[in-house]
Amino acid sequence: MRMDDTQAVYLVCLTNEGGLPLFTRSKGQSKALAFAEQGMLYGVQMFAQNHDVGLQSTTTEEAKVVWKVFHNSVTLVLIVPDDGCSDVHLNTLLDHIFHTMVMFIGLDTLENIKNVERLRRDLKVCFGVIDFLLVNSEFFGGLCEAVDVLACPENATLQEPLEAFINSADSTFGCLHCNGRLVTATDKWWSLTGQEMTLLAAFINTLPTGTSSDVPIYLPHASPKVPHRLLSISLLPGVIVSVLCLDTPTLADAQATLVEPSWRAYVESLRACQKASLAGQHIPKSLSVDSGILGFLLVNTNQHKCLSSCRLPIQEGSAADRRPLTHSRRRQVLNAFYRNTVGTLFPVCHSPQRTDPSGDTSSTFSHTVKETYMHAKDHKCYAIYSNPYQLFVVCSVAVPNYALRSISVDLLNTLSKDKVFHDRRKSS
Amino acid sequence: MASDQYYDLSGSQFDSSWFKTAAGKEYFSSIVRKGKRRIYGLLERPSLPPHLIPELISYKVFLSGKAGVGKTSTVAKLVGLPVPTTHSETPGIVTYVVYWPVKLLHSDKVLLFRLQFWDAGENAIRKFEHILPACKSGADAILNLFSFTDRLSFEDLQSQMSRSSQSGEHVIRMVVGTKYDLYSNSEITTRELQNFQEQWKVPILKIKNSGKPAGNELLYSVDSMQEVHDVATVMHSLLEYIWIQKKISSGELRPEDLITRTDIDGKNEGELSDELEASYV
Missing domain, CATH: 3.30.450 (Beta-Lactamase)
Structure with missing residues (x-):
């Protein structure tokens, strides 16, 4: 499939029985999918189903298409630009979208579809949240299945x-x-x-x-x-x-x-x-963060909460100030780094546990990966997995390689020790 | 009461151009910031200098109308929030608050209105039985919306009016026609509107909620009151009508003292259509 717009994302929702379109959403500038294209997407999946094959995903030159059937009644199809990341994140997104539908109209209505026309009308209440999930925003909750918190x-x-x-x-x-x-x-x-x-x-x-x-x-x-x-x-x-x-x-x-x-x-x-x-810093000003750190994402996989910021201030005259990264670029980098790391190197933490593990690639290593890093022309990244924490850091290129680890460890210690990200549940 | 006779009282009690005067601007400057109206949380209210504290009058207004006619867009426009660009059904009840100061025409008294709009998705109303009673309970007025581009919504409205008149409900009611900017595609004729107004004796306001053409941001920075001007006519008609009807039902005002009656045989037709034009936003 050709993508007119490299950022375009399409979502198609159909009934599994009969392939009647329920709704479509899209992100980006491209025009909506034609009815015939929706039919084709369903046709491929139906063909597989008739042969007792579960169709999960396919990649074209530019795009990736993921299918998922929920409760044998609703089929969701997602088309995104292919950036080589693991399927697990796309399946998570589809899972969120289906459960958004459950959240507003209830599982009963979705499991036993009686009146398609009425269901179409009812589903309109979900558009606000679904559109929010499709947009790549400064919120990481959808991606890491943990609620965004403010410290x-x-x-x-x-x-x-x-x-x-x-x-x-x-x-x-x-x-x-x-x-x-x-x-x-x-x-x-x-x-x-x-x-x-x-x-x-x-x-x-x-x-x-x-x-x-x-x-x-x-x-x-x-x-x-x-x-x-x-x-x-x-x-x-x-x-x-x-x-x-x-x-x-x-x-x-x-x-x-x-x-x-x-x-x-x-x-x-x-x-x-x-x-x-x-x-936009989301952490108290009193915390000292190394000036080379431009953004971070900290996930607590036990409590299912995450803390992130892509707007850490750049100190004037510091090394990072010489080649500053825009806020939206930091967000992009952090997002891509997370998706490249989790599901391949770091384990995925689903909340709740999913019975259908499609897309969760089992680790190719015999050991547990604890840390990883990545270099690019305009940034450097470092990630630490220290159960229950997963920390992802975006640094300025000015930070020397040997310092990446120590400033990331420092940040993890600061954030996890400080009371701001503490467990506030009484029970634990 | 409100439903017995329809009096065209608009413009008889409130000073409709007061907000353009220096005195009016003093009040409005407290509810406007950077060209947009301020949005208040439940723990806040407009802060006015001590010598200006006016009497606060709160009304609850319920918006009713077929799904997709533009209830949410209309409220957004009236309270000064961005009008949604894509349609999405309201999942339950959403309430909005707007403050609006008004000066009385015949005295120096200033009133500060706190208008709370109750907007509920039509599908939610049908699906969950607690929603409609919650919206109607204690409501001071009901706005019935129809869309100029949706004939069904107008027909719905007529059947709704006859249902409520049969049940003997006494409630202050106004009708709002949305998507007036698409008037060329209107599926409702002026004659039908006049007949409707004569039959039910309710004021009809017309509104367009579409976004501003690009480049108007500049206009906002030059004239910080632009957004207020945009909705002032509708807000005034709305508030004045509710206020007068309340006064009449409490016996504080007698309609005979105030106005000329709008005759049912359409003698005041000219005036009537003037009034309709004036409420165009």
């Missing part, structure tokens, strides 16, 4: 009002997000899978600024058939408290009577948080 000094302070608020709403599931990143959450919230936390964070991030909402949500793994209500209230623009509940409280009650008593005294902390998330 700021206020994290601990805000735990108390959160607990009070969630209690007053007669619930135990609740959390506080700041511009798409999790700031603090209740123990129960942390007991959700990485995928659930990531998809919920993505949804909350797609809500219009300053709004409050009351949305029926099927937790993709904890409760795929019974909906709960997710109340999300903007305390400040971008700062959103969310609670999962049943019939009570109503949105109007929560807005009118529950918010003030719990949060009024903490406005300044919330503001500090809001400011920290907008600055």
Whole structure:
């Protein structure tokens, strides 16, 4: 298949029985896929199915096509530019997309498709989150199946009002997000899978600024058939408290009577948080980070959370300042480095564990890979796997090779020892 | 009450050009920042200098209409958020808040309105039974939306109006026609609109929510009130209508004192269409 646009991504969703198109999404400038092309994509897969062959993926000169059938009822096809990365990340993305559909309309409706026309209409609610997942953003949660968090000094302070608020709403599931990143959450919230936390964070991030909402949500793994209500209230623009509940409280009650008593005294902390998330460093200013480090991604595979920044400041006059990397380039590099490393050298950590391991290449080594690095014309990368942490670092080319390891180890120590990325669950 | 007679009261109580004056700008400068209206979280409200603190009046307004007519886009336009470029169904209830100061025409009194819009996806309403009651409970007004490019949405609206009049609901109601910029493709005639208005005696506002043509950013930086100007007519009609209807039902105002009646036989047709044009955004 020829790709007009090298960045284009296409997603096609069809019924497995009969191949009726349910929806398509695309990213990039190219025009949407023609009906005949969608039919062809389905035809290939149907041919394989009729011969008892599971079709997983294929590569063309420029693109990679991945098929995945969910619950024998929905087929998702993803077409992306081929960059040689392992299939596992594409399968993860498809898994997220299917579970986004579960999250909004429930597993029952998807397993037994009765009325295709109605299903098409119902699925329109998923577009916001699906489009968000298809775009290569500064959020890494979708990629590493761990929720993006914000580390700021206020994290601990805000735990108390959160607990009070969630209690007053007669619930135990609740959390506080700041511009798409999790700031603090209740123990129960942390007991959700990485995928659930990531998809919920993505949804909350797609809500219009300053709004409050009351949305029926099927937790993709904890409760795929019974909906709960997710109340999300903007305390400040971008700062959103969310609670999962049943019939009570109503949105109007929560807005009118529950918010003030719990949060009024903490406005300044919330503001500090809001400011920290907008600055884009996502770690406290007090932490010292080597000036050669331009960006990093730290994943805690136990708790399914990740901390990342592609906007670390460049010190004026430092070596890194001579050939600076733009923020979006750092993000690209970090993203590609992660996808090249995890699934080939480092193990993949699915949350929840997937029964269908397609794309998870078993390690070709007899030993566990602990560290790896990569050099390019305009950057250097270093990765460390120290269970439960996986750290990926983008450095300036000015950093000498022999220093890569030590500054990365230092960063890992700083971030994992500091209380900002600590386990805030009481149980552990 | 509101549904017994339709009075054309627009422009009789609120000073519609006050926001362009220096005094008005003093108020508006607190809700506008860098040419865009400020968005407030639930813990915030506009901060005005102490000598300007006006009376705060809160209304809850529910938007109703067929899926895809532009409920979410209309709210986004009115509260000053970016209008979504692709259609996506609203998955449940989303509420928006906008503040808007208004000066009364016959006194120096300034009122600060806090308008909370309740927007709910049509499919969600059908699928989950708790959503519609939550939206309607305590609502001060209902905006019924139809799209000029979707005839079905207009027919839906008519059947909805007759259903609600049969059930004897007394609620302040306004009708908003969206996608007015595609008027050349309109599937609804002016005559039909007039008949509709005469039959149900509700004001009809017209709105276009499409994004600005490129290059207008410059305009915003020169005239920081541009965005306010864009929605001022609709906001005024909306707020004034609700405010007057509330006053009438509480007995504080008597409609006879205020206006000339819009006759059902269409005597005021000329004025009527003027009013409709004026609400074009």
